[in-house]
Amino acid sequence: MKAIFKRELKSYFTGMIGYVVVAAIFAFISLYYTANNLVYASPDFATALYSTSLVMLFVLPALSMRSFADERRNKTDQLLLTSPVGIPSIVLGKYFAQLAVFAVPVLAACVMPLILSLFGTVSFISCYAALLGYFLVGAACIAVGTFISALTENQIISYLATFGALLVCYMINSIQTLFTSGNTLAFIVFCVILAVAAVLIGLLCKNVTVGSAVFCVGAVVLVLLFKLRPAWLLNAFNQALDALALFDPFIEFVSGMFTFSGVIYYLSVIALFLFLTGQALERRRWN
Amino acid sequence: MIEVNHLTKRYGNHCAVDDISFTVEDGCIYGLLGPNGAGKSTTMNVITGYLSATSGTVRIDGHDIVEEPREAKSCIGYLPEQPPLYTDMTVREYLMFVAELKGVRPKAARLESIERASGRTGLENMQQRLIRNLSKGYRQRVGIAATLLGDPKVIILDEPTVGLDPAQMIEIRSLIHDLGKTHTVILSSHILSEVQAVCDQVLIIAHGKLVAQGTPEELAGRLAARGVIAATALGGRDAVLAAVQGVAGLTNVQITAEKGDEVSFTASSEAGSDLRAALSKALADAGCPVLSLTSQSMSLEDVFLQLTEAADEAAPATEAPENTGNGTASAAACSEAAPAAGPTPADGDESAPVSEDAAGNAPTAEDGNVSQAADDGKEGE
Missing domain, CATH: 1.10.287 (Helix Hairpins)
Structure with missing residues (x-):
């Protein structure tokens, strides 16, 4: 697992994708942070994070699109699957590498509330709870993308399908209002x-x-x-x-209601999709 | 040691590997030989655990590939048809990654393992090159070096020389030959001469079935033993035929062309006997002047084609392709190919056309052309 994690992480930063993802996420968080918190002088860092959650829909599928699709296209999955490494280790190694890339801008954003505290009182708990929620919702998005990547060998299809799936999750609340009557x-x-x-x-x-x-x-x-x-x-x-509303618990975190059920929801989504990824790989051996 | 038992792999309705059983002993080089689509790669993929068998078992050193995949896989170094290289890594990075993947610990052991593998494959000066920029031959070497890491007992190479130029082919072959001294090697190929040059044991696969098995000498001796005589004589079809059939030991007489009184024909003779003199004498005695007389021996390519085609035909047809009992080589081969359709003795003239189709045509083509065709086939791959 360690070998796959290291290789994967390195390859994200050998090519462009790692830098692009880190830069895009950090740039948007910084933008809203500057506008809301620094210029407008609001102590509410969580709102800045909430405003940038849409960026995740565009950026995170780019991170996950290649994870398994590329291996399959280049036939390098033959190396992984014929090595004395179990499928869970392969999936986790790849998943943690993506998480590590995503963690870079999130960790960088951790400095932002500290800077704010120089100018006034800031509720660190609500800031960092929102950041944790931000990281968890991103981690769940990556898990979904990893699963979709394992289903195809085309990166573009993988990107679009992941984007579509995440978009449905993002918009599920407004979709839901259409159905409440009748x-x-x-x-x-x-x-x-x-x-x-x-x-x-x-x-x-x-x-x-x-x-x-x-x-x-x-x-x-x-x-x-x-x-x-x-x-x-x-x-x-x-x-x-409701179960599909991936971003709902995050919105609760942002509005100051940190719940463990939200954390557990994200952890279960991650576990479910990583399990499905493993199953997709396993199933492919039989076809 | 690898034991493959009644291995079957189906893709939907298509049966890629059909009930193959064989055992690979330690310390030999095995060659899986067969035309494209015969099931070689599928067999190797199942042995290495990349694919799952529909039925049947594979045991590597006593470890079942399904039940104890970790132990079984750590005994194997596998190079698939397309080397699984990450093109954005340097050779050293890639080999370090594979060594770690195979659980070579600690780092010093990994470095030493890479050192050795690179030395054997001639990659010492390529360590810092990006794999993307390497030529096909060097990529193949990187792939082979990667299989050597972790010192597995068995090395499985799927078509290791495909797409290489002749000089590279020879290098890779001698490398494989070297590897055979320290490891059990299984390689697949559709190039007969390669298998003949490198392997101690040959398994011929056609249409998912194991058609023949043995040392190259055995196979060559058993299969290529028939000689074919091609001749042209003057004197009318009936007279010539009568004269030729009077020669003991000649079978499978076939008229290939007739131009006025000129009759061209081919006939098969048994192993080791040269019947040219007898034939010439018989024709002269019958008053038919001989215009040309040449002896063609079957090349291994012909035998291979014949064998795989025989498997082709034996599968649907229930008749035995060989009947007279004289063509021992072909009969032996075909009885291997289709045990259900074993040789039926002395069936007379009725099945003669079958034998002509199955066995007669391949040898009549010029040797050069046949092997050329085979070469073209693999280039097109």
């Missing part, structure tokens, strides 16, 4: 999801009857629920959307 819409969405799942299951099992059976059973359950307990569907739907 149980019918939730029902239709669930039907579509069920249909897609049934087709996937059918394809995986290479069996039409299994796919159809899944769809029929699911459809009956959905119709019954819709007729008897329509509110359940809507609630389940909203909760599913």
Whole structure:
């Protein structure tokens, strides 16, 4: 794991990507910090961080896009997978290298509240809690990107797909408001999801009857629920959307509510996607 | 020691490797030989744990590749068809990385391991060069040096000389020959002469099946033993045929051209016997003047083509490609190729056309052309 971590980290800074990512993130944080805190003299560093969270959507996919896609295209994954190193070590080595790159601008930003404190009173707890939230949400984005990178061998597809996925997560709140009215819409969405799942299951099992059976059973359950307990569907739907709202806990951190459930949410997202990355690599050996 | 047991690998409906079993003993150089798409790379990828087998097992030094991947993989140094090089690293950085990846500790041991591997592969003066700027031959050497790190017992090289110029090929071959003194080496190739020059044992694979196995001498002796005589005589088809068939030991007579009274034909003779004199005499006795008479021996390329094509045809056809009992070499080969379609003895004239197609055509082509075609094939790869 150490070998992969070192190589990966070095390669980010042999090429351009490492510098670009560090520079872009740091530049935007500095920009808002200068405008909000230094010029406008606001002690609220968290707002500056919140304003730059959109930058992550553009920059972090560039960090993660190459992690596995590039290995696969250059066939260097053959070296890693035939070495006496387990898949978890490979995934973690690569993931920690990306985290290390992302940590550079975050650590640099740690100085900013200290500078502010020279001019007045600053709530260090809220500043550093927001920075921790910033780092965690970035780490979760990188985990998502790493997983998507393991699915393709094209870096551009990897970048765009990651960007798209993160954008949906970013906008999920406004998407959600579209759906709060009307149980019918939730029902239709669930039907579509069920249909897609049934087709996937059918394809995986290479069996039409299994796919159809899944769809029929699911459809009956959905119709019954819709007729008897329509509110359940809507609630389940909203909760599913809530889970996708990757940036929500961060926004809570920024507004001064540090919660452990938020930290645990990010850690679980990271663990889930790294696990899925490992599974994607494992599965590829069987095809 | 590597034991491969009933290894099968399917991609959807396509069967890339079909029930292959073999054992690799320590201290030999093994060659996997087969045309493109025969399943060589897939076999190697399964042995090294890059791919999983659909069924069957691979044990390396007693460690199952699926159950104890770490132990099994640490016994192997693998160079895939395309060397897995990070082009943004220097040679030294890359070798350090691979050594660390293979768990060579501490750093001093790593440096020493790199020193040795670089020495053997002639990379001493290339340490600080970026891999991106290296020629194909040097990249191949870096790949081979990387397989040597950590001193694995077995070294597996997938087509190590593809894309190299002739001088580089010879260098890499002599390097492999050297490696064979200290390691067990498995290499794959579709170049017969290479396998013949380097390997102690040859496994011929065609269409995912193991077609033949043995030392190069054994295979050559067993397979290439038939001589082919090509001749042109004057005197009409029937007279010539009658005369030729009167010669004991000649089989598989085939008319290749007829121009008026001039009849050209080929005929096969058994191993070691030169029937040119007898044939000439028989034709003269029958009153057919001989216009030309040459003996063609089958080159290894022909044998290889014949063997892999025979596997091709034996798979769908249930008839035995060889019937008369005279063509022992081919019959032996084909019985290996398709045990289900073993040689049926004395089937008479009916299956003669099959044998002509399966065995007769390849040798009649000029040797130069055939090997040229084979060369073209691999260049196109």
